[in-house]
Amino acid sequence: MRLRQRCEHFNALHSQISAQGINPYFRPIAQTWGTEVEVGGKRLIMIGSNDYLGLSHDPRVMDASAQAVYHWGTGPGGSRFLSGNMVLHHHLEERLADFVGKRHVVVHVTGFSANLGALGVLITPADTVLCDRENHASIFEGVKNTKARLATFAHNDAAHALKRVEDAKAARPDGDVFLVTEGVFSMSGELAPLDEIAAIKDAHPDVVFYLDDAHGLGVFGRGGRGSADHFRITDKVDFIMGTFSKSMASIGGFIASDDEDMLRYLRYQSRTQIFSAALPAANTVAVLTCLDILAKEPERVDRLHEVTVRMRHAYRDIGLRIGNSSSPIIPIIIGSDEKAFFFSRALFEAGIFALPAVYPAVPRGQALIRTAYMSTHQDRQLDVVLSVLEKLAKEFRIRECDLEEDPQSAAGEEEGDAPRGKLSYL
Ligand SMILES: Cc1ncc(COP(=O)(O)O)c(C=O)c1O
Known part of the structure; x- marks a missing residue:
């Protein structure tokens, strides 16, 4: 495919998801307080950052x-x-x-x-x-x-x-x-x-x-x-x-x-x-x-683990499928790419910043919302996140019990699938 065609192909897909209002990428953050950010005049709880110890705002x-x-x-x-x-x-x-x-x-x-x-x-x-x-x-x-x-x-x-x-x-x-x-x-x-x-x-x-x-x-x-x-x-x-x-x-x-x-x-x-x-x-x-x-403050790492353990247990109680995470990165496995995009938008509307990852960043049919926690997240912020997740998980039918009935979410690794290193969503 020639450059112009490749470009047009990409832009057609881009316009399609942008027209549906579900393009979650390159969102311009206007202001950040570490665990909270402002996007488009809206204040959101950030659960997608890799600033695990919250030190960039220390x-x-x-x-x-x-x-x-x-x-x-x-x-x-x-x-x-x-x-x-x-x-x-x-x-x-x-x-x-x-x-x-x-x-x-x-x-x-x-x-x-x-x-x-x-x-x-x-x-x-x-x-x-x-x-x-x-x-x-x-x-x-x-x-x-x-x-x-x-x-x-x-x-x-x-x-x-x-x-x-x-x-x-x-x-x-x-x-x-x-x-x-x-x-x-x-x-x-x-x-x-x-x-x-x-x-x-x-x-x-x-x-x-x-x-x-x-x-x-x-x-x-x-x-x-x-x-x-x-x-x-x-x-x-x-x-x-x-x-x-x-x-x-x-x-x-x-x-x-x-x-x-x-x-x-x-x-x-x-x-x-x-x-x-x-x-x-x-x-x-x-x-x-x-x-x-x-x-001087190794307890920061302990706090990170406390937050992580709390959220992992709470995700399981809600019934979310979270794979084998044992770190502050806790994926919410959703299945279809489209559902993951819509779920991310619903989170945004409810005041939470977390982005989807779809194939080939993750195995085919295992699109997820990548959530990640910080030692500086406060309990009141985590409470809000959990109540939103509980409500949306039911609405979007992404709990373990719902996914078991969804054939799309059962898709797994296929011979010839790209290695994860290729991060082109569109
Ligand atoms: C596993 C892994 N290695 C390397 C990198 C690249 O690191 P940096 O963002 O510092 O360039 C990343 C960043 O996302 C990563 O996740």
């Missing part, structure tokens, strides 16, 4: 970031490789290494670019990359650029991953085998069985284990040290990738490893590091301040 983080602007200016003026490298970046790398339990860290300007840059440097066409089928788009993009052989294993299935490792080693004995998964999956909220996956390294120590912990950092592990710490398998992970765009109230990303040579190679060779501007001072200082706060 006055200490805001003040430190503002001071950093006065001290360092607003932009970095170049890539870290050349003129944009600040002592702040090095401080942050040391602090993060200590926090996640690895010896060295390289900071990038976003999480997406950390995956793209790191996978691009570490992997060659002779290698095989084994990805969990539900991995994030940045991982699939990063692997695609390397021209390595990509194979997926069934979601969170360590036995299947092991089988793939054995097949890959037999088929391509001269290449390296990479095992890439996430700590917490961004749509389902499921925690990966990292203990089982890390055990693959016992039998195959040469396999390179790369963990994207975008949604586990600040959420799991002692004081928010991440999913690898939660399972006490940090020493078995070769590379831990994390982002600052979730719990760390900023933007940016990093790669942590015990291998200094490997990280120096990555620092000097990552194309998204060398050919992209450095993380601005305000964002860097925001993360440093979050780490200070987490060290």
